[in-house]
Amino acid sequence: MRDSTISKHLALILGFFGVSANLGGTIVSFLSGLLGFSKAKNYILDTLVCLVCTIFLATAFLYMCFKKKKYARFISIANIFSGFVSFPAMFIVTGNFICGFPFYIMIIPVYYGFSVTINKLKRWLPVLNYLLFLVMFILTFKAPFFPGRLLIPNLNWLENCVAFTAAYFFLFYVCYLVANQFMQQNQTLEESEKRYKELSSKDELTGLYNRRSLANRAELGFSCAIIYDIDYFKNINDTYGHQTGDKALQILSQIVLKYCSNEFELFRYGGEEFVILSRLPEDVTLELFQHVMHDVRMNFIIEGNPVTISAGIASFCKDYNRTLKIADENLYLAKTDGRNKIYMNGDEILY
Numbered sequence: 001m002r003d004s005t006i007s008k009h010l011a012l013i014l015g016f017f018g019v020s021a022n023l024g025g026t027i028v029s030f031l032s033g034l035l036g037f038s039k040a041k042n043y044i045l046d047t048l049v050c051l052v053c054t055i056f057l058a059t060a061f062l063y064m065c066f067k068k069k070k071y072a073r074f075i076s077i078a079n080i081f082s083g084f085v086s087f088p089a090m091f092i093v094t095g096n097f098i099c100g101f102p103f104y105i106m107i108i109p110v111y112y113g114f115s116v117t118i119n120k121l122k123r124w125l126p127v128l129n130y131l132l133f134l135v136m137f138i139l140t141f142k143a144p145f146f147p148g149r150l151l152i153p154n155l156n157w158l159e160n161c162v163a164f165t166a167a168y169f170f171l172f173y174v175c176y177l178v179a180n181q182f183m184q185q186n187q188t189l190e191e192s193e194k195r196y197k198e199l200s201s202k203d204e205l206t207g208l209y210n211r212r213s214l215a216n217r218a219e220l221g222f223s224c225a226i227i228y229d230i231d232y233f234k235n236i237n238d239t240y241g242h243q244t245g246d247k248a249l250q251i252l253s254q255i256v257l258k259y260c261s262n263e264f265e266l267f268r269y270g271g272e273e274f275v276i277l278s279r280l281p282e283d284v285t286l287e288l289f290q291h292v293m294h295d296v297r298m299n300f301i302i303e304g305n306p307v308t309i310s311a312g313i314a315s316f317c318k319d320y321n322r323t324l325k326i327a328d329e330n331l332y333l334a335k336t337d338g339r340n341k342i343y344m345n346g347d348e349i350l351y
Contacts, residue, residue, distance in 0.1 A: 007118060012065065015057075015074065019061055026047055029043055029046045033046065033047065053081075056081065057082075079108075083132075087108060091133075092136075102160075108129060108133075110171055112172055113126075117180045134164070138161065141160075205268075206249055206253040207253070208267055208268045220279075221279065222277040226276040227327040227328050228331065229273040229310065231310055244303065252300055253266070255296055259288055260276075264276060264278050264279075264285070275324070282315055286344070290349070293342060310335050311334060312332070312342075312343050313330060330345070331343070
């Protein structure tokens with residue numbers, strides 16, 4: 001799982017939960033006020049504020065996550081809007097402490113705890129948001145003009161502020177630790193997965209990409225396919241042993257690798273067979289492989305004896321498998337015509 005994927009999941013959770021919570025708050029505020037259950041003085045204003053916040057958050061959620069796919073941006077918007085606009089507005093209009101709103105505000109440090117780690121949100125934001133809430137709490141107790149002042153005469157402002165501070169940073173820190181631990185485990189898992197894919201896509205003996213990787217890379221397109229193998233490889237194994245045969249495969253790989261690039265890729269196909277996928281023009285591919293054959297002829301020496309290779313080349317034809325089949329047929333022609341040769345389109349290519 002990548003960071004972008006984690007951001008996507010977090011954005012979807014924040015979006016669905018935020019919209020649902022605001023919508024639920026809108027409905028509860030209206031019904032409780034209408035039926036007389038709410039102690040808020042102006043439930044109509046409370047309902048309108050909740051509704052506006054719901055509409056804004058839902059619009060941002062749909063636009064940023066489902067149209068633009070900018071999940072990290074939405075996480076930042078959701079945190080800032082909820083912490084600095086939506087919750088403060090609802091805190092004021094609901095009658096603040098008398099409605100238990102500080103408990104609802106505890107969602108904010110939870111949001112921040114996960115977002116700071118996963119979305120790399122600025123760490124000063126949760127502190128700034130805390131200070132805003134703290135100022136609002138103090139004004140609730142100390143400022144005569146602040147909404148709800150007369151409804152909470154028996155509450156101690158210092159005790160409530162201290163309790164809020166402890167709860168706010170405790171929730172933030174716990175969520176931060178959980179998210180941080182999750183990210184570390186996710187990073188370890190990604191590294192293990194990457195290592196596994198690398199090991200499963202490479203040939204252990206030569207270090208080249210294997211047949212599985214060949215099929216995947218072929219999807220990127222190529223102009224020519226070359227199949228070559230070691231002439232009389234069975235005799236090398238029978239005469240000198242399989243360890244020498246393995247060494248021969250390694251030496252040949254190192255010789256050919258000098259000519260390879262992203263446009264001229266080498267793979268071990270199986271046994272003593274190798275495949276090159278070329279994205280270079282056909283004439284350039286042929287010229288480059290002629291240099292490969294010459295280098296092999298001069299430097300591929302096993303136990304003091306020169307060893308050669310034979311090759312078949314095919315231009316891209318219809319699909320990957322068909323092209324390899326034609327290259328393999330040309331390799332067969334090179335083998336039956338004496339080995340140490342290149343065949344392409346049924347004809348020998350001199351070098």
